[in-house]
Amino acid sequence: MLSEDYLRYRIDIEILPKSGQLRVADEFLAALNENGTPKPSQAFIEKQNGQLHLHSKAHSAFYDLFLDQSILSLPHYPPHYPHIVALRQELERWLFFYFEPRERMRAKNPVKEVHHIGLMGEELASFLNTLHHLDERQFKGIEKSLHLLIPSITGIDVAPNDLGEVELKLREGEIAIPARVLSEGTLRILGLLALGGVKDRATLIGFEEPENGIHPRRIRLIAEWLKSRATLADNQLIVTTHSPLLVDEIPTEFLYACHSKEGQTIINSFADSQQERQESLSISERILRGDFDA
Numbered sequence: 001m002l003s004e005d006y007l008r009y010r011i012d013i014e015i016l017p018k019s020g021q022l023r024v025a026d027e028f029l030a031a032l033n034e035n036g037t038p039k040p041s042q043a044f045i046e047k048q049n050g051q052l053h054l055h056s057k058a059h060s061a062f063y064d065l066f067l068d069q070s071i072l073s074l075p076h077y078p079p080h081y082p083h084i085v086a087l088r089q090e091l092e093r094w095l096f097f098y099f100e101p102r103e104r105m106r107a108k109n110p111v112k113e114v115h116h117i118g119l120m121g122e123e124l125a126s127f128l129n130t131l132h133h134l135d136e137r138q139f140k141g142i143e144k145s146l147h148l149l150i151p152s153i154t155g156i157d158v159a160p161n162d163l164g165e166v167e168l169k170l171r172e173g174e175i176a177i178p179a180r181v182l183s184e185g186t187l188r189i190l191g192l193l194a195l196g197g198v199k200d201r202a203t204l205i206g207f208e209e210p211e212n213g214i215h216p217r218r219i220r221l222i223a224e225w226l227k228s229r230a231t232l233a234d235n236q237l238i239v240t241t242h243s244p245l246l247v248d249e250i251p252t253e254f255l256y257a258c259h260s261k262e263g264q265t266i267i268n269s270f271a272d273s274q275q276e277r278q279e280s281l282s283i284s285e286r287i288l289r290g291d292f293d294a
Contacts, residue, residue: 002082004031008038009087011070023066027052029084044083045071056080095119096206097195101187101213106179108165116198121191125168125179128158131197138197145193146170149221150186184213192225204236211243223249230254244284255283257292 012026031042044055052071054061059080063071071084078085099105100120109126113134117127131139143156155171168179170186179187192210210226211219223246230237241247247255253271260266270283279286286292 002086004042004083006032006036007044007083007087008032009072011072021068023068024070025065027071029072029087031083044081054081054084090203093202094204094206095202096208097121097191098208099188099191099210099212101184101191105187105191106168106182108161108167111160111164111166115200117191117194121187124187124191124194125158125166127194127197128156128168129160129166131194132158135197135199142190142193142197145196145225146190149189149193149218149225153186156190185215185218188213189218189222192222196229201235204238206238206240208240209242210239211241211246216245219243219245220249222246226250227254242287244287247283247287252283259292 008028008030010026010028011024013022014025015022026047027045028043028047029045030038031044033039046053046055047065050065052063052065054063054071054076059077072088072091076084076088097119100122104118104120104122105124107122107125109123109129111129112126114123114126114130117124128139128142131142139156146153146156152172153170154173157169157171157176158166161167169176170179170182170190171177188210192207195205210222214222226237226239227250229235253269255270256267257270258265258267281289
């Protein structure tokens with residue numbers, strides 16, 4: 001049974017220069033106070049006396065340092081270590097997408113039941129075919145959303161061809177356009193919309209530059225989709241972008257800037273920074289000025 005809702009996890013990885021071996025130098029998991037700091041008496045994993053100590057009211061265990069895998073990745077008995085097991089299950093439901101529309105999203109797929117589009121969108125055709133047969137209402141919802149974003153698209157055709165491969169086509173009126181000739185931007189938009197049809201949703205979704213290949217006029221619509229997903233869905237979104245147009249459409253409280261300082265990656269919230277509040281230029285103007293090049 002979980003007694004804590006908010007946890008902080010940290011892992012330190014080191015590499016041995018001569019062999020290239022990766023190993024775990026430290027690992028830490030603790031409950032957090034209301035102010036976001038770890039509770040001193042509620043560490044579930046911490047380094048003690050040269051070992052990693054797993055704390056539990058019912059049972060405790062020790063592991064040697066410098067293992068080739070994390071303590072979190074090991075199987076643990078849930079009644080003894082409920083918070084460790086819960087965090088592992090949470091991380092297992094994180095998905096990070098980098099759509100690859102040049103080849104993978106255009107590819108024909110084998111006929112099979114698929115409940116996810118793939119991390120690169122490589123199973124988009126099979127996923128939509130499965131959805132078309134098992135959840136017609138959700139499939140129609142994707143069609144409608146696609147038409148709202150790209151009015152010239154009037155429907156989605158997805159079915160096995162004569163060779164037994166699932167082929168994706170989009171309709172413009174009476175004309176069916178095969179995926180192999182669709183624009184990269186259209187495929188990216190369809191991939192984003194298809195994620196809304198996934199029933200076993202990830203708790204956290206990461207997108208790498210979702211604006212790539214998309215017409216500038218439609219980037220605002222992509223921003224609206226991202227905001228609605230973050231507001232209505234039961235998961236979190238992390239989006240990386242270099243697009244000045246996209247960031248101007250996102251509220252400041254959702255924006256973070258990443259930069260490198262003394263070999264470390266620093267992430268700062270725009271909403272919490274006094275310097276950002278005093279800046280007169282828009283975020284897009286500052287991107288073009290080169291403020292975030294580092």
